[in-house]
Amino acid sequence: MATYQYRCARDGVFEVRLPMGTAAPRSSCPVCGGEAARNYCAPMLSLARRELITAIDHTEKTRDEPAVVSAVPPARGRSRGPVPTANPALRRLPRP
Numbered sequence: 001m002a003t004y005q006y007r008c009a010r011d012g013v014f015e016v017r018l019p020m021g022t023a024a025p026r027s028s029c030p031v032c033g034g035e036a037a038r039n040y041c042a043p044m045l046s047l048a049r050r051e052l053i054t055a056i057d058h059t060e061k062t063r064d065e066p067a068v069v070s071a072v073p074p075a076r077g078r079s080r081g082p083v084p085t086a087n088p089a090l091r092r093l094p095r096p
């Protein structure tokens with residue numbers, strides 16, 4: 001659910017909670033029943049968790065300034081040998 005703002009010419013701003021993307025450009029005022037236009041405003045990202053804000057900032061940065069590497073990063077903790085399998089039928093297959 002998202003919170004959308006509408007502005008009634010007579011009663012001012014009011015908020016409506018609707019599923020994301022379903023807000024109509026106009027709504028009826030809960031006080032007078034008149035027509036109210038949608039009031040576009042910045043999303044309330046300050047209420048999001050810190051981890052989410054960090055992930056959004058990191059994504060924005062990699063889009064604008066992608067990291068450039070000169071070599072393949074070293075494998076950490078991975079062996080280059082065959083991957084063991086738990087399926088006994090696959091263990092009998094020939095190995096390279």
Ligand SMILES: [Zn+2]
Binds near residue numbers: 012034
């Ligand atoms: Zn009104």
